[in-house]
Amino acid sequence: MRYAQSLVLDGVSFQLKEHHDFKWLNDFGEVFCVFDRQDSGNISFGVQKGNVKRFIKYAGAQTINYAGDLKEAIKKLKNAKDVYKELEHPYLVKLVDHLELREGFVLVFEWFDGLNIQKNVELNSACQRFKKLPLELRLQSLSTIFEFHVHVEKNNYVAIDFYDGSILYDFKQNITKICDVDLYQVKPFYNQVGRLWGSSRFMSPEEFTIASEIDGRSNVFNMGAMAFALVGGALDRSYDTWEAGRELYQVAKKAVEKNRNNRYASVIDFYTEWKFYVEEYGTDPPQKV
CATH class of the missing domain: 3.30.200.20 (Phosphorylase Kinase; domain 1)
Incomplete structure (x- = not known):
């Protein structure tokens, strides 16, 4: 030892x-x-x-x-x-x-002068600060994350080990950056180890299953999980904990379907529908009913 x-x-x-x-x-x-x-x-x-x-x-x-x-x-x-x-x-x-x-x-x-927003039990952590930001700023942050992963997809890569620890946020300028793409892989990529690297809070079922292909539908799950982490209840994916209106909730919920065939086929498809409702309702989503 x-x-x-x-x-x-x-x-x-x-x-x-x-x-x-x-x-x-x-x-x-x-x-x-x-x-x-x-x-x-x-x-x-x-x-x-x-x-x-x-x-x-x-x-x-x-x-x-x-x-x-x-x-x-x-x-x-x-x-x-x-x-x-x-x-x-x-x-x-x-x-x-x-x-x-x-x-x-x-x-x-x-150097990027931002703080890592990985979930932390400390009350004054960057995660807690981020969750207290206005909804508009958190939706902007999600757009940054989604747009980058559209870029990833267009370049024939898949995200591996993407989680809230991969995100930096500058609270002074309200800028989001992705900071850790070391393990992103060129497609096609297959799970050869069983449990892949990453935080289970953001991982699709196939990232735990040996021989499964990790593809656009897998990354759609990652994006939906991130949406719940930043404007919802994280692993509590009920509508009661969601802050951004029913339409965006339905988009995020579809993204994290356990059955991969029920998800969006690609990050581009996911983000296209997400962006449609963000642009339609802005930061004033319909009230919960």
């Missing part, structure tokens, strides 16, 4: 399973924050050099919550480089550089 070791970079402390040399980070500037608790095998840093901030994602260190093979984590991050390039979009955090090191691999992103 390996015990946690504390490290300090530019006054910021974090933990790993064993010591690791991060001298290469000096070229990017001063570290101002560290994200060391992911279970992906990556560790990430916020760094600043002059007026320029960057987000650095690195695979090659023995992180606290990763139980897998370090070589596999490095391989996945290398593969992610091409995903970010091929899915480049204004709503996706921008990859600006990559670096191969003797002990690992680095992706360098533009």
Whole structure:
């Protein structure tokens, strides 16, 4: 059993399973924050050099919550480089550089000054703040998410491991960005492991079923689950917890049908109908009856 070791970079402390040399980070500037608790095998840093901030994602260190093979984590991050390039979009955090090191691999992103809205039990969490925003702003955020995944679909990819932890929100400018598409896959893609990576709150039944194809209908489920997370009751998908009117509720409900054949055939079809009702009713949906 390996015990946690504390490290300090530019006054910021974090933990790993064993010591690791991060001298290469000096070229990017001063570290101002560290994200060391992911279970992906990556560790990430916020760094600043002059007026320029960057987000650095690195695979090659023995992180606290990763139980897998370090070589596999490095391989996945290398593969992610091409995903970010091929899915480049204004709503996706921008990859600006990559670096191969003797002990690992680095992706360098533009810094986006947003907070992760992953569900959190803390009352003052970004998730709680987001759920208190006016409906109009939350619907705008959903449109950003849906439009990006239309782009994903048009580029012959499927979303894997998409959940609320993949979303950043800038509360000052009310801007949404997608931040984690490392595991998105080129179609056709089949489930070869049983339970795929991700949060079960957003995963379609086929993402738990070996040999199932993960396709547009699977991503429709992901989008519907996200709609319930941001303007509804999350896993409580009853109309009583829904805030955005019956028409949008019916669209979201169809999206999360357990029987994939009862869902929309594609994210484009889903978003087309969703957008129709948003544009028809705006942020003043018909009252519940």
